[in-house]
Amino acid sequence: MDKKGKRKKIRPYRVPVTERAPAERVQDFREVPLGYTVSQARDEAGRCLNCKNRPCKGGCPVGIDCGGFVAKVHEGDFLGAVKLVKEKNLLPAVTGRVCPQVEQCEGPCVIGKKGTSVGIGNLERFVADWEREHGVVLPDKAPPTGMSVGIVGSGPSGLTVAADMIQFGHSVTIYEGLHEPGGVLVYGIPEFRLPKSIVAEQIASLTQLGVEIEMNQIIGKTLTVDDLLQIHDAVFIGVGAGAPIFMGIPGENLIGVYSANEFLTRSNLMRAYKFPEWDTPMRFGKKIAVIGGGNVAMDAARTALRLGATDVSVIYRRSREEMPSRDEEIRHGEEEGLQFDFLKADQSREVDTVIVAIGQRPNPTIASTTPGLEVDNRGYLMVDKETMATTREGVYAGGDIVGWGASVIRAMGDGRKAARAMHDYLTLRS
Amino acid sequence: MNKITEKGYLSENVVRMVIEAPDVAEKRKAGQFVVLMVDEKGERIPLTIVDSDVEKGTITLIFQVVGKTTTCLAEMNEGDSLFTLLGPLGHPTEIANFGTAVCVGGGVGIGVAYPVIKALAEAGNKVIPIIGARTKDILILEDEIRSISEELIVATDDGSYGVHGFVTNVLQNLIDSGEKIDIVFAIGPVPMMKFLCEVTRPYGIKTIVSLNPIMVDATGMCGACRVSVGGKTKFACVDGPEFDGHKVDFGLLMTRLQTYNNQEQTAMENYRCRHNDR
Numbered sequence: 001m002d003k004k005g006k007r008k009k010i011r012p013y014r015v016p017v018t019e020r021a022p023a024e025r026v027q028d029f030r031e032v033p034l035g036y037t038v039s040q041a042r043d044e045a046g047r048c049l050n051c052k053n054r055p056c057k058g059g060c061p062v063g064i065d066c067g068g069f070v071a072k073v074h075e076g077d078f079l080g081a082v083k084l085v086k087e088k089n090l091l092p093a094v095t096g097r098v099c100p101q102v103e104q105c106e107g108p109c110v111i112g113k114k115g116t117s118v119g120i121g122n123l124e125r126f127v128a129d130w131e132r133e134h135g136v137v138l139p140d141k142a143p144p145t146g147m148s149v150g151i152v153g154s155g156p157s158g159l160t161v162a163a164d165m166i167q168f169g170h171s172v173t174i175y176e177g178l179h180e181p182g183g184v185l186v187y188g189i190p191e192f193r194l195p196k197s198i199v200a201e202q203i204a205s206l207t208q209l210g211v212e213i214e215m216n217q218i219i220g221k222t223l224t225v226d227d228l229l230q231i232h233d234a235v236f237i238g239v240g241a242g243a244p245i246f247m248g249i250p251g252e253n254l255i256g257v258y259s260a261n262e263f264l265t266r267s268n269l270m271r272a273y274k275f276p277e278w279d280t281p282m283r284f285g286k287k288i289a290v291i292g293g294g295n296v297a298m299d300a301a302r303t304a305l306r307l308g309a310t311d312v313s314v315i316y317r318r319s320r321e322e323m324p325s326r327d328e329e330i331r332h333g334e335e336e337g338l339q340f341d342f343l344k345a346d347q348s349r350e351v352d353t354v355i356v357a358i359g360q361r362p363n364p365t366i367a368s369t370t371p372g373l374e375v376d377n378r379g380y381l382m383v384d385k386e387t388m389a390t391t392r393e394g395v396y397a398g399g400d401i402v403g404w405g406a407s408v409i410r411a412m413g414d415g416r417k418a419a420r421a422m423h424d425y426l427t428l429r430s
Numbered sequence: 431m432n433k434i435t436e437k438g439y440l441s442e443n444v445v446r447m448v449i450e451a452p453d454v455a456e457k458r459k460a461g462q463f464v465v466l467m468v469d470e471k472g473e474r475i476p477l478t479i480v481d482s483d484v485e486k487g488t489i490t491l492i493f494q495v496v497g498k499t500t501t502c503l504a505e506m507n508e509g510d511s512l513f514t515l516l517g518p519l520g521h522p523t524e525i526a527n528f529g530t531a532v533c534v535g536g537g538v539g540i541g542v543a544y545p546v547i548k549a550l551a552e553a554g555n556k557v558i559p560i561i562g563a564r565t566k567d568i569l570i571l572e573d574e575i576r577s578i579s580e581e582l583i584v585a586t587d588d589g590s591y592g593v594h595g596f597v598t599n600v601l602q603n604l605i606d607s608g609e610k611i612d613i614v615f616a617i618g619p620v621p622m623m624k625f626l627c628e629v630t631r632p633y634g635i636k637t638i639v640s641l642n643p644i645m646v647d648a649t650g651m652c653g654a655c656r657v658s659v660g661g662k663t664k665f666a667c668v669d670g671p672e673f674d675g676h677k678v679d680f681g682l683l684m685t686r687l688q689t690y691n692n693q694e695q696t697a698m699e700n701y702r703c704r705h706n707d708r
Contacts (some may be wrong), residue, residue: 214517222457222516222517363651
C-alpha cells in the first residue's frame with residue numbers, strides 16, 4: 001500500500017534488460033546484457049511490493065536485505081543502496097551477474113507468483129555498476145586485533161572470508177596458485193558473462209582495505225597448511241574442486257578432446273582467443289560437442305561459438321528441465337545458435353572437438369600434505385556444517401572443496417559462515 | 431621478483447639461466463619443475479629445475495630455443511625479471527640407494543638428468559651417467575656431471591666426440607658387458623626414452639622416464655598433460671613427471687605433443703619480440 005493507504009497496483013512483468021543482439025555478440029567476448037539504465041532500474045524497483053517479511057532476503061545465501069536496497073533504488077538513493085548491499089556482500093558486481101537468482105532471492109518473490117519476480121539480480125548489478133562509475137564505497141574496519149588469517153585460494157569463498165575478516169580487524173593474506181587472483185571468476189567464467197576488469201576491480205577494493213595477496217603459492221607444495229599455521233592464527237581453505245573428471249571412455253586422450261577446465265583456462269585466463277597477440281594457443285574445429293549440462297558446459301559451448309565454431313552441440317544425459325545451468329545462460333545459448341541433445345548418454349557422431357564438462361573433483365594436494373585434515377570418501381574436506389571448521393583446529397574450509405555442489409554464491413555463503421566462526425575462534429581464544 | 435642473475439649459452443641454442451626464486455630454491459628436490467611466463471601476454475611453460483643455491487636464493491634452468499616463448503626468454507638478459515614463476519611442481523624423483531643406477535640424458539635432457547644424477551650419487555648409488563647428443567658442439571654439462579661421477583660415458587651420433595653412436599647402443603653394450611644394473615633413468619627426447627625402454631624391457635630392468643607433455647596450469651586442474659601409463663590416464667604435472675617407462679604409451683605422448691604444431695609455427699612467424707614493441 002502506498003502512503004495514502006490505497007492498494008498499490010501490481011505490475012506483473014519485469015522491465016527487460018537490454019541485451020546485445022545474438023548475431024553481433026557471438027563475434028566477440030564482450031558482455032551480453034547491457035544492464036539497466038537509471039530510469040529502467042528505478043522503474044523495475046518500483047514493482048517491489050515492499051513486503052514486511054521480505055522472503056527475498058531469506059533466499060539470499062549471504063543475507064542481503066534485498067527488499068531494502070530495491071526500495072532505495074526506487075527512491076533514487078543509489079549510494080544508500082550500495083551501502084546496504086555492501087553490508088553483506090563486497091562483490092555485488094560479481095554476484096549480480098552470476099548468481100542463479102531464480103533459485104535464490106528471486107525465487108520466493110511474491111510478484112513471481114502472478115508474473116515475473118522483481119529483477120533483484122539485475123538491480124544488484126545496477127547498484128554495483130553505479131558504484132563502479134561513481135567511486136567505490138569502502139566499508140569501515142574494526143580496530144586492529146593483532147591477529148592474522150591465511151586464506152588458501154582467491155575464488156569466491158576465499159574473497160568473502162577475506163572481506164569479512166579484514167572488516168573484523170584481523171590482518172589477512174590470501175595465497176593463490178595461479179598468476180591472477182579470482183579463481184573460477186577468472187579462469188572459469190568467460191568475459192561475456194563476467195568481465196575480467198570487474199573481477200579485478202572488486203578484488204582491488206579488498207586490497208585497498210588491506211588484504212594482501214600472494215600469487216604463485218600452491219599450498220601443499222610451495223608452503224604447507226602447517227607452515228601457514230606458523231604464520232597465521234587461523235587458516236581458511238577455499239581451493240575449490242579444480243580437478244577435471246574424465247569419463248574414462250576410449251579415445252578420451254585424442255587430440256581435440258579437452259576438459260572444460262583446460263578449454264576455459266586457455267580462453268579466459270590465458271586469453272587464447274586473442275592468439276597470436278597473446279601466446280597461448282587453442283585448437284578447435286567447426287563441429288564441437290560439449291558434454292554436460294551445467295554452467296561450465298554452457299560457458300564452454302558459448303566460448304566455442306565465439307571462437308568460430310559453426311556447429312556446437314550440448315549433449316546432456318538428462319532433460320532440459322534438469323539442467324543445472326542458469327536459465328538465462330541456456331536462453332542466451334539458444335539465441336546464439338547452440339544445439340541441444342537431451343537424454344543422450346551413448347551415441348556416435350562426427351565432431352572435430354570434444355569438450356568434457358561433466359564435473360570436477362577435489363585436488364588431493366592439500367589433504368595429502370596436512371596431517372589431521374580428514375576428507376570424505378570422494379576426497380572433499382569434512383567440515384562442521386554450522387562453523388565450517390575442519391577436523392584440524394584453527395583450520396576452516398568452504399566452497400567447492402567441501403563438496404556441496406558448485407555455485408559462486410554458495411561458496412560465498414560458506415565463506416560468510418566460516419568468517420563468523422573464525423572470528424569467534426580468534427576472539428574467544430585470546 | 432624472479433630476476434635473472436646469470437645468463438649464458440651452453441651451445442648455439444641451449445641457454446642456462448640463474449633466476450632469483452628463494453622459496454623455490456629452498457623447497458625444490460630433484461625431478462621437480464617450475465612453470466614460468468615471460469610477460470603478461472605470455473604462455474605458461476614448464477622447465478625442469480636443474481640446480482639451486484639456497485644461500486643465494488636462486489635456481490638454475492636450462493632450455494633449448496625451440497619456439498616463440500623460449501626465443502623471448504633467451505632474449506632476456508641479466509637484470510630482467512620474469513612476469514611470473516611458480517614452483518617447485520611435480521613429484522620429486524624417488525631417490526634411494528638402488529645399487530647401480532644408470533642415468534641416461536639426451537640433448538637438452540642432460541640438464542634434466544643432472545639433478546637426478548647428483549641426488550642418486552648423494553644417496554650412495556654407483557651412478558653410471560650416459561650423456562648423448564647429435565654432435566660434440568651441442569653436448570652440455572659434461573664437466574659438471576664428470577665432477578660428480580667417475581664412470582661418465584659420452585656418446586655422439588656423428589662420432590665427433592666420445593663413443594660413436596646412440597645412447598641406446600651404449601646402454602645395450604653396458605648390459606652386454608655384464609654390468610649389474612638395478613635401475614635406469616632415461617631423460618630426453620620422447621623417441622630416445624621409448625627406445626631406451628625397449629632396450630631394458632627384455633632384461634626386466636626398472637626404467638624411469640621423465641615425460642614432457644604439454645602443460646598449462648601444471649597444478650592438476652586441466653588435464654592438458656594427461657598421459658597413459660599402464661592403461662590408466664595420469665596427469666604428468668601432479669602424478670609425474672616421472673613414470674615407469676615400461677608402462678608408458680609413448681605413441682600417444684608423441685601424438686599429443688603435435689597438437690599445436692600449426693599454432694606454434696604461427697606464433698613464431700608473428701614473432702616480434704616484446705622488448706621492441708610491448
